[in-house]
Amino acid sequence: MISFTINDREVTGQEGWTILEVAKWHGIDIPTLCYHGAVEPYGACRLCVVEVDDGQQRRLVASCLHPVQEGLKVQTDSERVKNVRRWILQMMVDEHPGSQRIKELAKSYGVKESRFKSDRVEDLCILCGLCVRACDEVVGARAISLGNRGVRKEVATTHRLPSPECVACGTCLYVCPTGAMEQLFDRIRG
Ligand code: SF4
Ligand code: FES
Structure with missing residues (x-):
């Protein structure tokens, strides 16, 4: 088992698991769009971004792709993470203003609605595969x-x-x- 922290809480996960899998296992919410436990992760939406500190550097990674690592410090909701999610959601709302799910996610991050009058309300596909x-x-x-x-x-x-x-x-x-x-x-x- 691998021991590390998520939001300063000690957690464990099996080797080969991703940060997202361990977070889910421990009931820690990370927003996702292109992830489903039944298929291989693809890393398309980047909404599952988290901040990791491995003792050498802090960086942002897609939690659905990043494997767990002994001693890693993970923050799922830091200001830096929230800013990136807001930016991603703003782009999604602008490009796919007709999607209810995207609208709801955007609203939960304080992103209200599209900045542009879009002619793409019919386009709901984010090409997440x-x-x-x-x-x-x-x-x-x-x-x-x-x-x-x-x-x-x-x-x-x-x-x-x-x-x-x-x-x-x-x-x-x-x-x-x-x-x-x-x-x-x-x-x-x-
Ligand atoms: S139709 Fe588009 S948004 Fe829906 S699952 Fe397929 S690629 Fe993703
Ligand atoms: S859930 Fe879409 S990139 Fe991780």
Whole structure:
């Protein structure tokens, strides 16, 4: 077992666990969007940022990716951490003003609403890849993937045609943190 502290509280976790896993195990809340315990972490949203001090330097890391380490001092809610989360949430609210979940998270950090009048209220997808990972790692179907690059990046099926691999299990709908997949299904259903 590895011993370290989270918010000055002594905690232990197994070797190979991440900071986020140990925090969850001990009931310490860290906000996440792209994380789900059933799939490999991807580090897309960066909302799970925490401050770590290993005795040599203090730095910010994504807790869903960072392994626990003996003697590490972790702060999940320092001013520096809160500032980064506010900044991330402000960008998300600006880019995806239609997502209720993002709005709620932003509000809990004092970020009220979009600074711009956006024409992207329909765009709820933060490209976190959770639906893709769940379809692959949990269902084993690989019916969807993250296609294209840059601003054209999107969750799609091959050639944007109905996927023969899809088993209509609804896992992608269930894991999507922003409501984007639900919106897509509503559109398909007409
Ligand atoms: S559809 Fe949802 S789960 Fe999939 S990448 Fe977009 S936000 Fe993430
Ligand atoms: S939950 Fe860690 S980067 Fe999204």
